[in-house]
Amino acid sequence: MKQLQKYLPILDWGSKYTKQTLMSDLLAAIIVTIMLIPQSLAYALLAGLPPEVGLYASITPLIAYGIFGSSRTLAVGPVAVASLMTAAAAGQVANGGTAEYLAAAVLMAAISGIFLLVMGILKMGFLANFLSHPVIAGFITASGIIIAFSQLKHILGISAHGENLLQLIISVVNHIGDTNIYTMMVGIPVLLFLFWVRSGLKPLLVKMGASPFAASMLAKTGPVFGVIGTSVAAYSLDLGSKGVSLVGAVPTGLPSFVMPNFLNPAWKELLISAIFISIIGFVESVSVGHTLAAKRRQKISPDQELIGLGAANMASAMSGGYPVTGGFARSVVNFDAGAETPAAGIFTAIGIGLAAIFFTPYLAYLPTATLAATIIVAVLSLVDFSIIKKTWQFARSDFVAVITTIGFTLSMGVETGVACGVFASLALHLYKTSKPHMAVIGEVPGTEHFRNIDRHEVITHKEILSLRVDESLYFANAGYIEDRIYSLLETYPDTRHVILLCTAVNEIDLSALEALESINHRLKDAGIKLHLSEVKGPVMDMLKKTKFLDQLSGKVFLTHHLAFNAAMNDTGGQAEWTI
């Protein structure tokens, strides 16, 4: 039972479900439903899909995640970045608006679902750790900018296309003369209204006497008033006949079962993009899930999250939806609104289902510009350039990772941007470890402790070279360390004993062992003894498997202090002070 609960978290929280929890979950579900309706329509637009697909992707995935997901409060559904990436990938294999395009989007959800499930079963959740915080931050900011720009055309009523920011800007500028004044007169006000809702509505409601909690929750439902207001305006002023793009007829009812067609030859072209969407969505979900779980001292399991998100995407595909993941904004709203269990998500799914049955006829007059404004306001809130300044001040390698990610995302698109960011951060890390810091050290007077002679007042001896290698020994730095030791011996020509302090050596591989053997050999020829001190257990276990310890000209000491004293006895000389 315990084992089963681990793989089906619903059995755990479901068995403790109370009336109190039900009320909290229901309230959260109502608020998230109202927030999610315009968002799911808008993200479908961003993905180039019919609006009802956005609704479909907000029903069954929420139920599937509710059963399998490990986060109590993560709200899954269509999100901005996955929508943008779906559009880019589906656009490669079919023209927008065709049945093939929709089939490609559904197939991507299915591939993504299978990929995530397999990763979860293989317990590969740790791979998300290789996306560093600077890469994620840079990527979210850059994709926010691209998405916002891509929606500008809907606000102006023009057509514009582009794979990257520069193309988008040029295309908008080229078509600016085609601006439809009526569309703009809907788009600009609703955009301003939504910006105001985000920052100004809550204070106003508080001033009007609402409790801070109620004001905050009501403010989250604000975008719905933009939807209602502009729909009414479009209907009463007949804006459709004046060239304002409207959503138009939306099929009524719940999605029907769809079997994803894996025989579709397009899957080969969609595979890489679907994997990218999965990984990025997973990383976003896990970081949101971690943050929210920590606030309530709960835990999430990355491997179980893979299963939960995989099930959600499979469910999306089987109901004709497109790739989904845990959304940042809506999860925070769900959490703040008091959701206690994934039942809140299941209730939200019911709410969206009711909307699909009863409200779709009213969407016919909704201007596309309103949806575009919803997207712009949502993604611009994620744009945050402070990470650039923060990393510049802290570490150049983090800075380079951010700049690489932002630069490539803006100029080459989301997938290339993330790939280059991950590559840059890993390459910089490997580069640093390939040229490790090495310090000549001496004893801090009155202690048994050895520190860098350049930073501390320490005791040394001219015939003893104490060296601290600040890195594990492995193939990428083995040759460098060998060369450094030889050139240090040129600086300290009186050396008779070299003692390597191995506190920072966590690993040793075959290439490094061979380098150590060659150092030992060469020093022995020159009449210099090589000693090791403070070798860690795991490294000592490795060395014991080889002949190195038998061939070593010196000894291995428990502490550097013992090694230094033994070498002093051997030389018989006098220690000196250095600063």
Add this chain to the structure above:
Amino acid sequence: MKQLQKYLPILDWGSKYTKQTLMSDLLAAIIVTIMLIPQSLAYALLAGLPPEVGLYASITPLIAYGIFGSSRTLAVGPVAVASLMTAAAAGQVANGGTAEYLAAAVLMAAISGIFLLVMGILKMGFLANFLSHPVIAGFITASGIIIAFSQLKHILGISAHGENLLQLIISVVNHIGDTNIYTMMVGIPVLLFLFWVRSGLKPLLVKMGASPFAASMLAKTGPVFGVIGTSVAAYSLDLGSKGVSLVGAVPTGLPSFVMPNFLNPAWKELLISAIFISIIGFVESVSVGHTLAAKRRQKISPDQELIGLGAANMASAMSGGYPVTGGFARSVVNFDAGAETPAAGIFTAIGIGLAAIFFTPYLAYLPTATLAATIIVAVLSLVDFSIIKKTWQFARSDFVAVITTIGFTLSMGVETGVACGVFASLALHLYKTSKPHMAVIGEVPGTEHFRNIDRHEVITHKEILSLRVDESLYFANAGYIEDRIYSLLETYPDTRHVILLCTAVNEIDLSALEALESINHRLKDAGIKLHLSEVKGPVMDMLKKTKFLDQLSGKVFLTHHLAFNAAMNDTGGQAEWTI
């Protein structure tokens, strides 16, 4: 002048040249020339090129390397692996035997030359460090097997093709019925003769009264007798008319100047392969160069080697040759024969040039099978499976790197094999550092030294958790370390102080800083103080740039001993012994 000597090593050794050095270099040049003639013809065959191209690639490149190279004894020219890779790449863009095929090979030498020169100017020689010893060993063994099998068809006089080992074997088996008995009667004896020359000729010569040095040098020239013997046999028995493949007419004279055609659209398809050839050739050259230089206490400069090899490849391209690099076997012969300066290489070039002028008419009757036998004997001497056993015993990650490299090289070809090997070794290294070893530690009685409680008899305190993190803190392990600390606190619920011993923390990045902040925050909420001890200078510099040290609930101590004592004073409790 000193600066110029660094970039033109010839100015350094040239200024100290003596008659004594001249005699040593001349002797070495004669032996290497005799050894190189059959080899350069054979490797041209392996590359699918006319035999004279092999000679051309052994003239100007040796002179260019002599001027720019930093190794005193490295012998450059056509080598087996680069020939195999050239054949694979040129075969992608043209049919063997055509002018386009030759143009592709020449273009690859030019691309390789430019790439190496640029890398040298940018001082990127350190990149070679990322090819670990197990990857290189696995790759050499696997490519030796492939090359040997690819030559079997010439010994049998059949036609067989294949991109990988399995295809080669199947193709040979399918065509085995076509075996030309005359060809085989040349091929098998010459193969056995060459194997015998390698192991049996030297002892025989010593027994006949030659000095060990003379015997060893004469044995290296042995293959020439195979060339002469089979040519005479082919001529006198008219084997050509019996279906034995002969080299045929070879143009006489020195190569003429060729301007590589960079407008050839094939360069895009050849680029990646040319880069692979350059990197692999560079790594092979540097490791041979290092080994030989160390024997005479000389040094080579990896960045200058890039320049030297780049110049050699440019020179090869401009004289109608194909990619060259430093060969292992011939460099060792050059060294053993007493070569003291790169002048030996220049004299070798002159020797090959004389051969191109005077000896080419005699090559017409040389059987292809003889050249194939030369290749087989040369590459099989490089095949060495002991690396598999060695890595299995030492470290599983090295073992996986070897197996991956051998497996992918045999099944997918040389480029994929090396790429997968490098990827596997880097991925395994990153994986290990993403789940670092963490030890709970206690004080070794009578010292100020702290070791793992599971391995040593140490002093601990139930309210103090002393932890050693055996890795730098960076994005890939930040989350893991955070989780591990929280779960250790569940194991040690009485903890009031957590002290992190930071001797193995060589780096810290932004993601890790944020993890530390979150640990500090969460421990503070639980009434637990977080301390750091023995933080290294570079890491302390990083932390000082942030607010972390102000927010830290505990302190930073110079030694873990001081931290432990301070925490003991604070708790007032009694220390305990553990084993």
